[in-house]
Amino acid sequence: MxxxxxxxxxLVEAGVEKFNIFPLMxxxxxxxxxxxxxxPEIFPDSRGRLLMHFATEAIMRRLxxxxxxxxxxxxxxxxSRQQEDKYDSIEDINLLPFGVSGFGYVGNTQYYNECTLDGYMSAIEEGRPPVWRGARLDLDERMRRTxxxxxxxxxxxxxxxxxRYGVDPLQRFGAELAPFLDRGLVSANDTRIEVTDRGAPFADSIALHLVSDRIREQIRLSNSRITDLKRDPLDRYDFSPIERDPVAATVSPLPMPEVPKRPA
Incomplete structure (x- = not known):
């Protein structure tokens, strides 16, 4: 702390006027x-992380x-106008990724570029789009994403x-949002649904409750195919917390140097 x-x-004393703060993953x-x-004692625990978040909120507002x-x-x-537009108008904003590990969203399709330099360059040299994975979102998934x-x-x-979608968001996703509304983590009135100051540290958990059963099942299926946590690109480069317990996966040991045998 x-x-x-x-x-x-x-940072404040140095005159920095913009901060991006992200949790360590x-x-x-x-x-x-x-x-x-x-x-583990040198890393903040759950209580410590919450204290860090709320202390940051208090300091930033005071300043x-x-x-x-x-x-x-x-x-x-x-x-950042670009960031605010991305979050507030995600359906109207096309993201075009350039380079290794970029992610984009074009025409209701979410996709990710190759995550390694070798894979990316091989695709370019072969005249292929350097896309690793992608999915076209149906109406329900687009509403959830929005x-x-x-x-x-x-x-x-x-x-x-x-x-845009022909349905009120609170009527459509009231069951998913109800636990957070009841606990004051999300607020709703006639015009808006918002995360409260109390709910801000839990924004990712709130989002997880909006993930559809179909997507969860697809992720579980993909995770079941992971056998090596160190070398499988899906586990190594995908930081989504959704259903992140690979089945029967292990961490491959580091290669040990060969020890020369002594003569008898």
Missing amino acids: ENWYTSIRE FKQADPISAHYRTN GFRRGPLFYYAKADSH IMFALRSSGVDRSAFST
Whole structure:
């Protein structure tokens, strides 16, 4: 906590007026994961992470920063027009990825570029699009995606949502949102559905409740095929927390140097 506070203070004193703050994420096969298993006490626990989040919120507001989208802070009225447009108008914004590991969204299709330099360059040299995975979203998935993104920014405009999709978002996804509405993590009125200050640290968990059963089943099927956490690109490069327990997967051991045999 002290280190976190010191980092924020030094950035503010240096005149930084925009912050992007993201939670630390790592996989079982990452070197830092072994470090965590060996020395978990040097990493913040759940309570510590919440304290860091709310301390950041209090400090930023006291210093005149605004939040928007979640985990983005700025002194200006707008942190980043591109980011705000992406979250608030995701159906109207086409994302064109360039380079290794880029992700895009064009024509209701979400796709991801090759995640390794070798794979990306091979596709380019062969005249193929360097696309690793992709899926065209149907109407239900597009509605869910729109709510997930909007809740991380200025919230869901109920009128605009109803005009676009022909259904009120609270009527369509009331069951998914009910636990968070009841606990004050999400608020709703006649015009908008928003994540509250209390709910901001749990935005990812709220989004997980909007994932459809069909997508969960597809992810479980994909995870069941993962056998090596270190070498499988799906587990190594996909940081989505949805159904992230691969079945029967292990971490392959590091290759050990061959020890020369001593003469008898």
